[in-house]
Amino acid sequence: MKISIIGTGNLGWHLANVLEEAGHTIIDIYSRNSQQAKNSASKLYSAKGTDSLDFSDSIADVFMVAVADDAIASIASEIILPEKAIIAHTSGTRSIMDLEACTNPKGIFYPLQTFTKSKKVDWSTIPICIEATDVATDVTLTKLAESLSKFVYFLDAAQRKKLHLSAVFASNFSNHLLRIAKELLASQDVPFEILKPLIIETIDKALINGPENSQTGPAIRKDLQTIQTHLDELRLEPQKQEIYRLMTKAIMDNKSI
Amino acid sequence: MKISIIGTGNLGWHLANVLEEAGHTIIDIYSRNSQQAKNSASKLYSAKGTDSLDFSDSIADVFMVAVADDAIASIASEIILPEKAIIAHTSGTRSIMDLEACTNPKGIFYPLQTFTKSKKVDWSTIPICIEATDVATDVTLTKLAESLSKFVYFLDAAQRKKLHLSAVFASNFSNHLLRIAKELLASQDVPFEILKPLIIETIDKALINGPENSQTGPAIRKDLQTIQTHLDELRLEPQKQEIYRLMTKAIMDNKSI
Numbered sequence: 071m072k073i074s075i076i077g078t079g080n081l082g083w084h085l086a087n088v089l090e091e092a093g094h095t096i097i098d099i100y101s102r103n104s105q106q107a108k109n110s111a112s113k114l115y116s117a118k119g120t121d122s123l124d125f126s127d128s129i130a131d132v133f134m135v136a137v138a139d140d141a142i143a144s145i146a147s148e149i150i151l152p153e154k155a156i157i158a159h160t161s162g163t164r165s166i167m168d169l170e171a172c173t174n175p176k177g178i179f180y181p182l183q184t185f186t187k188s189k190k191v192d193w194s195t196i197p198i199c200i201e202a203t204d205v206a207t208d209v210t211l212t213k214l215a216e217s218l219s220k221f222v223y224f225l226d227a228a229q230r231k232k233l234h235l236s237a238v239f240a241s242n243f244s245n246h247l248l249r250i251a252k253e254l255l256a257s258q259d260v261p262f263e264i265l266k267p268l269i270i271e272t273i274d275k276a277l278i279n280g281p282e283n284s285q286t287g288p289a290i291r292k293d294l295q296t297i298q299t300h301l302d303e304l305r306l307e308p309q310k311q312e313i314y315r316l317m318t319k320a321i322m323d324n325k326s327i
Numbered sequence: 328m329k330i331s332i333i334g335t336g337n338l339g340w341h342l343a344n345v346l347e348e349a350g351h352t353i354i355d356i357y358s359r360n361s362q363q364a365k366n367s368a369s370k371l372y373s374a375k376g377t378d379s380l381d382f383s384d385s386i387a388d389v390f391m392v393a394v395a396d397d398a399i400a401s402i403a404s405e406i407i408l409p410e411k412a413i414i415a416h417t418s419g420t421r422s423i424m425d426l427e428a429c430t431n432p433k434g435i436f437y438p439l440q441t442f443t444k445s446k447k448v449d450w451s452t453i454p455i456c457i458e459a460t461d462v463a464t465d466v467t468l469t470k471l472a473e474s475l476s477k478f479v480y481f482l483d484a485a486q487r488k489k490l491h492l493s494a495v496f497a498s499n500f501s502n503h504l505l506r507i508a509k510e511l512l513a514s515q516d517v518p519f520e521i522l523k524p525l526i527i528e529t530i531d532k533a534l535i536n537g538p539e540n541s542q543t544g545p546a547i548r549k550d551l552q553t554i555q556t557h558l559d560e561l562r563l564e565p566q567k568q569e570i571y572r573l574m575t576k577a578i579m580d581n582k583s584i
Contacts, residue, residue: 138548138550139550139552139553140550140552163553163556182521182522182524182525183524183525183528184525184528184529184532184541184543184544185543186532186536186541186543188536189532189535189536191528192524195524196524197521197524197525221521221524223517223521225517228515229515229516229517231556231560232511232512232514232515232517232560233512233515233517233521235511235557235560235561236507236508236509236511236512236517236522237508237522237525237544238544238545238546238557238571239504239505239507239508239511239567239570239571240504240505240508240522240525240526240529241522241525241526241529241543241544242542242543242544242545242546242547242574242578243504243570243571243574243578244501244504244505244526244529244530245529245532245533245538245541245542245543246538246542246574246577246578246581247496247497247500247501247504248496248497248501248530248533248538249533249538249539249542249581250493250496250577251493251494251496251497252493252537252538252539254489254492254493254496255489255490255493257489258485258486258489258490259486260480260482260486260489260490260493262537264439264454264478264480264490265439265493265494265497265498266534267439267440267449267452267453267454267478268439268440268441268454268494268497268498269497269498269501269530269534270530271440271441271448272441272497272498272501272502273501273505273526273527273530275441275443275446275502276502276505276506277523277526278446279443279445279446280509280519281502281503281505281506281509282506282509284441284443284502285499285502285503285506286441286442286443286498286499286502287441287494287495287498287499288495288499289495289499290499291395293395293396293397295396295397296396296420299420299488300492300495303488303489303492304492309576309577309580310496312573313496313500313573313574313577314495314496314500316569316570316573317499317500317503317570319566320503320507320566320570321499321500321503323566324503324506
């Protein structure tokens with residue numbers, strides 16, 4: 071397929087590269103910053119970088135809008151597309167209606183993964199969630215998704231929103247807990263690597279047996295003495311202490327369910 | 328070496344088995360519950376189950392106290408050991424002084440891992456933290472640890488306490504976040520498995536690049552609109568909402584450091 075990418079952020083960059091690897095042709099790369107658009111395009115086989123949203127002469131079949139959530143609607147209202155081209159955004163939180171200012175067939179192509187430019191990811195295992203305003207668009211976006219990943223899901227807006235929210239807990243908040251752990255260790259000159267086997271086993275158990283069957287530690291044991299020792303140890307770090315108190319209470323409350 | 332295990336909980340069970348696999352001989356298995364002691368002992372090569380703490384006739388060199396933190400001191404005050412035998416507890420939080428009622432050489436042998444009876448773990452990668460009251464005990468416990476794992480650490484009491492606290496954040500609290508994620512998905516009939524690649528990549532990135540360089544999501548982007556949508560979505564679940572608010576604030580506050 072012939073595809074254009076709107077946006078040169080982490081996701082846009084990964085998407086352009088993996089689509090090209092999968093045999094598709096990237097036609098246009100758009101960024102507000104003309105130089106950035108050209109830089110990104112120059113790393114691809116035959117893409118053209120541009121800072122104009124007038125694509126009336128483009129030969130692309132699908133335009134992927136991979137920009138910040140807040141910018142989707144304004145892109146949709148300014149963009150000019152060839153008559154039959156599909157416009158799809160890549161956001162987990164935004165509705166298909168964010169694209170309504172554009173009269174072309176509309177869809178959502180949401181890959182559930184955390185992207186950083188410096189780290190290659192294995193797209194074949196990334197869940198891609200599809201939504202579309204019509205059957206033909208659904209078919210096209212599904213084909214595109216299946217050319218990248220073995221895991222294609224059809225989620226409605228409510229499901230996708232919940233998925234995005236759950237990903238914030240599972241990924242963003244977990245990462246912050248690891249940051250706290252690293253800071254606590256650093257204060258006693260203990261290397262973060264010491265936690266690696268524990269972290270890997272924790273995740274492994276939660277994924278295999280379910281997190282509801284895998285909880286260990288002082289909170290689930292209602293070991294109040296250890297909990298108090300930990301809270302005392304955190305007395306000079308009120309935010310970490312508050313997180314400790316709240317998470318411990320949540321685990322204790324959950325036990326009885 | 329000849330080893331006796333005090334306690335038949337998760338850790339006691341794993342320890343007895345892996346020590347036997349590593350070529351050591353398990354002499355005694357103690358539990359307050361005589362039947363449980365005998366059951367556990369019967370699964371080992373030549374161990375004897377008992378509910379008595381009088382080990383004056385035992386031929387074991389090392390007694391591993393793998394019981395609940397609160398029970399360590401009372402075990403130490405009741406136990407009767409052969410003259411030169413070492414007593415070591417396996418707790419991450421308790422001091423070596425919890426053993427002071429026992430006059431034998433004392434140590435700590437703390438394996439940093441989360442154990443469940445049903446799941447075998449790879450001991451060769453588990454960090455084992457050693458502390459001892461004298462050099463001979465240190466040497467013996469270190470040899471024992473090295474017979475199980477490639478990663479033996481010498482941590483003082485303050486370091487070990489901080490390590491245990493950091494493990495609660497990294498393991499217990501992370502597991503609870505995964506539980507919340509699973510519950511959110513279940514409310515919309517989305518399978519938990521969809522999060523698996525994201526979770527694995529998140530942990531991978533945090534371990535390779537450091538969690539402080541890996542944060543993504545609405546909080547670090549200060550995407551207030553998405554954050555408000557998420558808080559609204561959680562309005563009927565006040566505890567999850569409170570966790571969301573606190574973790575988001577913590578990530579935002581940390582950004583400026």
